[in-house]
Amino acid sequence: MNRLRVIACRCLLRIGLGLALGALALASRAAPEAGSAQALRDMQHQLADALAHSSLNRPVHLDSSETSDGVQGDVYAIVDHPLDEVRDTLGDAAPWCEMLVLHIDNRRCRVTRRPEGDTLTLSVVRRYDKPVEQAIEIAFDWRNASNARDYLAIDLHAAAGPLGTRNHRVALEAVALNPRQTFLHFGYAYDHHMMARLATMAYLATFGRHKVGFTVVGIDAEGRPAYIHGLRGLVERNAMRYFLTLDAYLDGVAVPAPQRFEARLHQWFGAIAQYPEQLDETDLATYLALKRADREREAAAR
Structure with missing residues (x-):
């Protein structure tokens, strides 16, 4: 039974967007659903000081929370791209697939077009390092909830996920901060049952006991920052990985099309390497070889 729990929680740790983001620790915490341009601007004003003095060395606010029946969270960030560029880049389901496979554990992504909406x-x-044949698939219904001139909102929903997780909700919101920058909200939540929670906690108490997040909870014996562990640490690591995925994909827009794929790979890995204590998993050569092989496989399949 203990072995089954460890195997299950190892899978759960890596599930795509499933453990992506931590909840914002504010009294006005909101579920990760599309809101309004004004509400997002209000949030930017509330977070202005936190963004300006972020310990992440970039204007990103990252926090984490867990509920009795799942996890939910939000990442708020300023990116150096105008709103129109963000809309043009992420306003369709297909670019989301291209973006998400930058993440080291996401091995394939496909869009199905239907009259009722894209999946x-x-x-x-x-x-x-596991083969794509062992991958777990999560099907998200993709929806452009708002494409107004001053406000972009994208919603994704998956009724069922792996290992008993359910009701996965993802939201991207964006408003212009100035002509060259955009303020983003990238939110996520999902529900799980007791078995999935116990499996995750078993992993975090054994193989994952040395893994940490980004929230500083104290000072260790050597006077260094002590970072959060456990489920919140897991959520924060995935939150940062996916924000860096989004940022690397947007940065690739300025690169000529023939070099764009490689540029985005290098951008993603370089960003991950800035946080070795939390996000280090492999070396650049291994990552590049993996992603190039995935791309060649998908090209051959098409």
């Missing part, structure tokens, strides 16, 4: 199917392995 985005993400294939995720429990560890980057």
Whole structure:
């Protein structure tokens, strides 16, 4: 039984967007659903000081929370891209697939077009070196909730996920901060049953006991920052990985099309490497070889 729990929680740790984001610790915490341009601007004003003095060395606010029946969270960030560029880049389901496979554990993504809306199917392995045949698939209904001139909102929903997780909700919101920058909200929540929670906690108490998040909870014996562990640490690591995925994909817009794929890979890995204590998993050569092989496989399949 203990072995089954460990295997299950290893899978759960890696599931695509499933453990992506931590909840914002504010009294006005909101579920990760599309709101309004004004509400997002109000949030930017509330977070202005936190963004300006972020310990993450970039204007990103990251926090984490867990509920009795799941996890939910939000990342708020300023990116150096105008709102129109963000809309043009992420306003369709297909670019989301291209973006998400930058993440080391996401091995394949496909879009199905239907009259009732697009479905985005993400294939995720429990560890980057596992073959795509062992991937777990999560099917998200993708919806452009708002494409107004001053406000972009994208919603994704998956009724069922792996290992008993359910009701996965993802939201991206964006408003212009100035002509060259955009303020983003990238939110996520999902529900789980007791078995999935116990499996995750078993992993975090054994194989994952040395993994940490980004929230500083104290000072260790050597006077260094002591970071949060456990489920919140897990949520924060995935939150940062996916924000860096989004940021790397947007940065690739300025690169000529023939070099764009490689540029985005290098951008993502370089950003991950800035946080070795939390996000280090492999070396650049291994990552590049993996992603190039995935791309060649998908090209051959098409």
